[in-house]
Amino acid sequence: PFLRLLEAQLQDQRREHEEEVEALKNQVDAMKEELEKQQQAFLQTLQLSPEAQVEFGLQQEITRLTNENLDLKELLEKLEKNEKKLKKQLKIYMKKVQDFEASQAVVPTERRRHERNMQVAVQRKEKDFQGMLEYYKEDEPLLIRNLVT
Numbered sequence: 436p437f438l439r440l441l442e443a444q445l446q447d448q449r450r451e452h453e454e455e456v457e458a459l460k461n462q463v464d465a466m467k468e469e470l471e472k473q474q475q476a477f478l479q480t481l482q483l484s485p486e487a488q489v490e491f492g493l494q495q496e497i498t499r500l501t502n503e504n505l506d507l508k509e510l511l512e513k514l515e516k517n518e519k520k521l522k523k524q525l526k527i528y529m530k531k532v533q534d535f536e537a538s539q540a541v542v543p544t545e546r547r548r549h550e551r552n553m554q555v556a557v558q559r560k561e562k563d564f565q566g567m568l569e570y571y572k573e574d575e576p577l578l579i580r581n582l583v584t
Contacts (some may be wrong), residue, residue: 480488570578
């Protein structure tokens with residue numbers, strides 16, 4: 436049983452490793468393709484006149500900045516949506532806090548009354564008793580059980 440468990444774990448690790456290797460190979464292939472495209476574009480720009488090279492470079496930069504701008508706009512929209520959601524949650528929680536504080540304002544007056552009643556009750560119970568306890572002989576087992584517990 437233990438060897439089977441170890442064997443299963445080893446196969447799982449091997450499978451995960453193979454999947455990682457495959458993903459990395461795909462990533463390398465994609466990077467190779469991108470590199471080839473960039474090399475081709477670079478070679479084409481070298482064949483252009485200096486003015487055309489500058490124009491091509493400006494077009495590439497404009498394209499890059501446009502894409503970056505679109506990404507930033509998308510991020511801004513997500514953040515604005517998140518901000519609205521958080522503001523709604525904040526309003527809900529503020530309302531809950533206000534309701535809780537209002538309920539707590541009522542409770543202390545009730546607690547004070549209860550505490551005064553408790554103080555009065557405690558004052559009455561704090562009498563000094565001296566002497567022996569009187570009981571019937573047949574209540575002795577019950578009295579002992581109550582004293583023990």
